[in-house]
Amino acid sequence: MAMQVEENVPLAPLTTFCIGGPARHFARVQNIKEIVRALSFAKEKALKVLILGGGSNVLISDAGFDGLVIKIEMTGVERDGETLIAEAGENWDALVERAVQEGLWGIENLSGIPGTVGAAPIQNIGAYGSEIKDTLAWVEAFDTQSGQVVRLQNSECGFGYRTSRFKKESSRFVVLRAAFKLNKNGAPNASYKDLAGISRSNLDEIRAKVLAIRAGKFPDLQKEGTAGSFFLNPVVSAQKAAELVRKYPGFPNFPAENGVKLSLAWALDNVLQVKGLSVGGARVYEKQPLCIAASRGSSASDVAGLAKKVSQLVQDEFKIIIEPEVKIIN
Numbered sequence: 001m002a003m004q005v006e007e008n009v010p011l012a013p014l015t016t017f018c019i020g021g022p023a024r025h026f027a028r029v030q031n032i033k034e035i036v037r038a039l040s041f042a043k044e045k046a047l048k049v050l051i052l053g054g055g056s057n058v059l060i061s062d063a064g065f066d067g068l069v070i071k072i073e074m075t076g077v078e079r080d081g082e083t084l085i086a087e088a089g090e091n092w093d094a095l096v097e098r099a100v101q102e103g104l105w106g107i108e109n110l111s112g113i114p115g116t117v118g119a120a121p122i123q124n125i126g127a128y129g130s131e132i133k134d135t136l137a138w139v140e141a142f143d144t145q146s147g148q149v150v151r152l153q154n155s156e157c158g159f160g161y162r163t164s165r166f167k168k169e170s171s172r173f174v175v176l177r178a179a180f181k182l183n184k185n186g187a188p189n190a191s192y193k194d195l196a197g198i199s200r201s202n203l204d205e206i207r208a209k210v211l212a213i214r215a216g217k218f219p220d221l222q223k224e225g226t227a228g229s230f231f232l233n234p235v236v237s238a239q240k241a242a243e244l245v246r247k248y249p250g251f252p253n254f255p256a257e258n259g260v261k262l263s264l265a266w267a268l269d270n271v272l273q274v275k276g277l278s279v280g281g282a283r284v285y286e287k288q289p290l291c292i293a294a295s296r297g298s299s300a301s302d303v304a305g306l307a308k309k310v311s312q313l314v315q316d317e318f319k320i321i322i323e324p325e326v327k328i329i330n
């Protein structure tokens with residue numbers, strides 16, 4: 001059936017927060033033709049565009065989105081030797097599961113991350129010492145600037161901590177497919193302390209271990225809303241980090257691309273003690289304070305209000321400005 005543009009489509013059920021108002025216009029796309037048609041519809045009507053994957057990293061405002069939401073639904077996975085090539089609308093964790101089943105190493109530490117393959121390179125998803133940039137070979141995207149499909153090699157994607165060219169040049173590219181160069185003869189990546197002891201495990205055991213750790217740190221999406229880490233860990237200058245570590249002994253910190261990355265979870269837990277702090281139905285999650293949990297019926301303004309409160313506490317205590325990791329849609 002040809003692509004239809006619907007009106008006033010509720011967005012809350014399409015997000016893991018289960019929050020937010022409707023899309024003024026809404027289209028599901030299953031191929032490049034439909035993407036081009038949807039984009040020209042938006043252009044003709046001068047609408048803003050929101051590309052939606054699994055809805056696992058967005059907070060949609062209570063008023064909804066007054067433009068066109070394009071929901072990415074291209075599916076399919078191909079294997080070429082040790083490379084898996086997946087369409088943007090594929091579920092990320094299903095791809096990880098397949099890689100593990102087929103004995104391909106490289107993305108097993110990224111088990112259990114909600115969302116789609118297409119969204120994964122946009123924020124360079126990462127967990128337990130792995131990032132997507134470690135295995136990604138290339139991304140195929142529709143470049144709205146040239147109107148062409150382009151293939152960007154890993155080195156052209158501008159990857160950094162939870163960022164990429166797709167995020168920096170926001171709304172230029174629509175990700176279509178991504179290829180992951182995996183390895184039949186890989187070895188466990190046990191660099192992250194939570195995974196210590198896995199160095200002799202097989203792929204299945206590692207995946208099970210990661211899923212178990214995550215289940216203990218994030219809310220059950222069947223019961224509550226969340227988008228994983230709500231904030232980025234702040235990256236500060238070496239001098240600022242040294243100052244903070246002197247003042248707050250034990251403050252975990254790690255070398256980063258352009259400074260020192262601080263553990264915000266540690267600061268929120270041990271210094272500010274904000275676990276359980278709430279605004280309306282939104283609260284700082286008890287088991288991981290970087291995460292905001294929203295009970296059913298919470299509003300976007302509850303979540304945003306809580307995020308603002310937390311940011312203010314951090315700023316007052318540490319003189320650091322923290323940034324949301326979640327994309328806030330107005």
Ligand code: EPU
Pocket residue numbers: 126127128129162192194217227228229230231232233252263264265266267269270286287288289290325
């Ligand atoms: N910590 C506490 N109290 C807590 C939880 C954590 O003090 O209740 C301290 C501990 O010292 C712990 C440290 O914080 O060792 C780090 O915690 P965690 O391992 O959970 O990692 P994180 O830095 O808080 C990041 C990512 C997560 C990813 C984990 C694991 C960001 C914004 N978040 O969290 O990614 O799962 O590492 O690798 O970088 C996401 O991006 O949405 C996300 C969930």
